[in-house]
Amino acid sequence: MTWYTMDTWIVVVGALAGIACAIPGCFLVLRQMSMMGDAISHAVLPGLALAFLITGSRASVTMFIGAALIGLLTAVFTQWISSWGKVERGASMGIVFTTLFAVGLLLIVQAAHHVELDPGCVLYGALELTPLDTVTPLFWLGLGWETPRAFVVLGIITLVNLALLLLFYKEFKISSFDPNLATTLGINAQKMHYLLMSMVAVTTVAAFEAVGSILVIALLIVPAATAYLLTDRLSTMLLLGGGFGVLAAAMGHFLAVWLPEVHGLPDVSSAGLVAVTSGIFFAAAVLLAPRYGMLGKFLNRRPLKKHKAATPLSPEKT
Amino acid sequence: MTKTNLPPAEDDPHPEHSRDAPLSIHDLTVAYHRKPVIWDIDLDLPEGKLIAVVGPNGAGKSTLLKACLDLIPRVSGDIRVYGKPYRQQRSLIGYVPQRESVDWDFPVSALEVVTMGVYGSIGWFRPVLRKHRAKAQEALEKVGIGHLAGRQISQLSGGQQQRVFLARALAQEAQLYFMDEPFAAVDAATERAIVALLRELQQQGKTCLVVHHDLATVARYFDHVILLNMRVVAAGPTAEVFHNENLQKTYGGKMPLLEEAGQALRQNLS
Ligand SMILES: Nc1ncnc2c1ncn2[C@@H]1O[C@H](COP(=O)(O)OP(=O)(O)OP(=O)(O)O)[C@@H](O)[C@H]1O
Numbered sequence A: 001m002t003w004y005t006m007d008t009w010i011v012v013v014g015a016l017a018g019i020a021c022a023i024p025g026c027f028l029v030l031r032q033m034s035m036m037g038d039a040i041s042h043a044v045l046p047g048l049a050l051a052f053l054i055t056g057s058r059a060s061v062t063m064f065i066g067a068a069l070i071g072l073l074t075a076v077f078t079q080w081i082s083s084w085g086k087v088e089r090g091a092s093m094g095i096v097f098t099t100l101f102a103v104g105l106l107l108i109v110q111a112a113h114h115v116e117l118d119p120g121c122v123l124y125g126a127l128e129l130t131p132l133d134t135v136t137p138l139f140w141l142g143l144g145w146e147t148p149r150a151f152v153v154l155g156i157i158t159l160v161n162l163a164l165l166l167l168f169y170k171e172f173k174i175s176s177f178d179p180n181l182a183t184t185l186g187i188n189a190q191k192m193h194y195l196l197m198s199m200v201a202v203t204t205v206a207a208f209e210a211v212g213s214i215l216v217i218a219l220l221i222v223p224a225a226t227a228y229l230l231t232d233r234l235s236t237m238l239l240l241g242g243g244f245g246v247l248a249a250a251m252g253h254f255l256a257v258w259l260p261e262v263h264g265l266p267d268v269s270s271a272g273l274v275a276v277t278s279g280i281f282f283a284a285a286v287l288l289a290p291r292y293g294m295l296g297k298f299l300n301r302r303p304l305k306k307h308k309a310a311t312p313l314s315p316e317k318t
Numbered sequence B: 001m002t003k004t005n006l007p008p009a010e011d012d013p014h015p016e017h018s019r020d021a022p023l024s025i026h027d028l029t030v031a032y033h034r035k036p037v038i039w040d041i042d043l044d045l046p047e048g049k050l051i052a053v054v055g056p057n058g059a060g061k062s063t064l065l066k067a068c069l070d071l072i073p074r075v076s077g078d079i080r081v082y083g084k085p086y087r088q089q090r091s092l093i094g095y096v097p098q099r100e101s102v103d104w105d106f107p108v109s110a111l112e113v114v115t116m117g118v119y120g121s122i123g124w125f126r127p128v129l130r131k132h133r134a135k136a137q138e139a140l141e142k143v144g145i146g147h148l149a150g151r152q153i154s155q156l157s158g159g160q161q162q163r164v165f166l167a168r169a170l171a172q173e174a175q176l177y178f179m180d181e182p183f184a185a186v187d188a189a190t191e192r193a194i195v196a197l198l199r200e201l202q203q204q205g206k207t208c209l210v211v212h213h214d215l216a217t218v219a220r221y222f223d224h225v226i227l228l229n230m231r232v233v234a235a236g237p238t239a240e241v242f243h244n245e246n247l248q249k250t251y252g253g254k255m256p257l258l259e260e261a262g263q264a265l266r267q268n269l270s
């Protein structure tokens, strides 16, 4: 098997996406709002397309801001529809993001007539190609260090998310667990909600270009859900969530390199295999998690049965 | 400004209300989706009393509490806590929500939940320190479940969960407590523990507004009672307002409840 520097870069980019996504992802899972990650990552499409159509440029910054704004609007619209329209939140999310996604696809197809803005690439991303698109991030220091653009973007987002998590850890915790109490203590749960949604939107947009919208959804939710099954502590859950994201990126790309050589499978997608790997971790946790997994539940029941069997019913009770 | 008719906070807008009652509610109306659920609420709570809020399901008891706490928007109404607008007095208020209002599968321990009670005094960007946890532990000991501090909260019984919520309110060290059905689905031992705790709070001069469902125990546990059914039917000392006529007005038309009320009264008289 041949492993190039390029492959290392791919894993690093995937791992950063994994960490960046796990942070807001854990809170989405805990707030039972996993769908929101789905909604926002679909809704950023029209943002990308609109930013392109309006400014006529594919400059990353414009596209980035456009998409992140639309992502955040999804959260705002969802909130409005569910609070004004007597529609429960899942349904109103469905209304908002399917509409925005459809508009986005239309716009992209429209835009695609003028320039290559490839819908397929939007869905599946181009993880394998990220090392080819390089920048020199330290040119202003006079350094010519050349590095993949995705690495720089995701590196920044990961740092920002980590910083926000550390700064607002107890606020995120209380407003996810008991938003009413948070609000009565002067920690505005609504504002924390929108801060989280902004993190989801920005992270999604950043990760999306590198890994595509399907892998973004997978990395937001699946490692976090896996971690949730394995621990009773929020801090551990966040660490495990990030860890599973990194592991999935490494194993996924390794499989993408290894499988074609061993089994002669033609051209498998790294992003796809990263998603599959994180799914396998989740399945393993469902089966094997010590307390919340099937095996754990089975084992927890057993001693009880033994105990019952060991104390026969006293005759006078019958 | 939408409320142009509101005079500045300095002069007393409602002279008929006592200025530093723990809670004074003036002309409160709350609506969900434009449909009013409670209206014309005018109340002054006496200081240092245990006050029950009773009324049938859907009477708007939780809504009243939430509206006072600014958790849901008000159509109209002025809420004052010890004479000042609610927002300036947050630190004086403790809240015990209905138990079903949170997700008990959340990955936190009992101690962590109780520690949340002191977040308000920790402030933004500051971490939780050992002294905060010590205070939370103390509150847990006080409600008799200090030994369960490390348990994940879904592995506690309903009564123990209720005690966690009470401990959290204790850790808040408030002056005025809002409690939404603290007695719901708890066993006799827990009920006694809660009552003892309420009494202790009262002795410290604190005021507790408690949503309560068991009419049979209202007179035994509470000094004051507010009978609520979309509007205030009656409010005052239990001995004066907790009688058959008022209960009929509050629970009117709901036969099983009316019977229960009658039973409660007979028990009281005997
Ligand atoms: N979020 C909401 N949206 C719409 N209507 C609501 C909402 N919450 C409560 N209501 C309605 O407002 C009314 C009062 O509800 P509330 O929860 O205050 O009653 P309650 O007195 O606390 O009842 P219970 O004894 O069952 O707890 C009910 O008719 C209820 O259907």
Ligand SMILES: [Mg+2]
Pocket (backbone or CB within 6 Å): B061, B062, B063, B098, B180
């Ligand atoms: Mg209620």
